[in-house]
Amino acid sequence: MDKETPNIKKWIVLYPVYINSKKTMAEGRRISIAKACEGPTCAEIADCCSYFKLPFAIEIDKAYPRDFMQIGRVRVLLKREDGTPYNPDITSRKQLMLKVAEMVPRHPGRTRKQEPAASTSSAGPAKSGKHGKKKR
Numbered sequence: 001m002d003k004e005t006p007n008i009k010k011w012i013v014l015y016p017v018y019i020n021s022k023k024t025m026a027e028g029r030r031i032s033i034a035k036a037c038e039g040p041t042c043a044e045i046a047d048c049c050s051y052f053k054l055p056f057a058i059e060i061d062k063a064y065p066r067d068f069m070q071i072g073r074v075r076v077l078l079k080r081e082d083g084t085p086y087n088p089d090i091t092s093r094k095q096l097m098l099k100v101a102e103m104v105p106r107h108p109g110r111t112r113k114q115e116p117a118a119s120t121s122s123a124g125p126a127k128s129g130k131h132g133k134k135k136r
Helices: 002-008 042-051 093-106 108-123
Strands: 012-014 057-064 066-074
Touching: 012 093, 012 108, 042 057, 042 066, 042 093, 042 108
Parallel strands: none
Antiparallel strands: 012 066, 057 066
């Protein structure tokens, strides 16, 4: 384990903010809104990396520097020590971000989550949230 820890520091970092369509470029998004996905999680990104057969490590205790409320990041190794890529289709950070953003909406956990959410949102709250003391 001691030999693996220093190597992880050389791996590229992928924060969920990089591919979140709800964020602006100033807030940290790195790809176009058309290609980004809504609300990705570290677990979904990690599943995509395993699908692409890329070595990865999830760091739950780390936060995004621009917005410290965004917790978690994924470290990914794109190339072997001799310089050949693990996946020939993905040779750069940008390609990885685009491929992961393309895969996250098709994630099995995401497709199951949306169905119950659609049925509960149709009922929706009828009252507005702004109630308080009457002004005199």
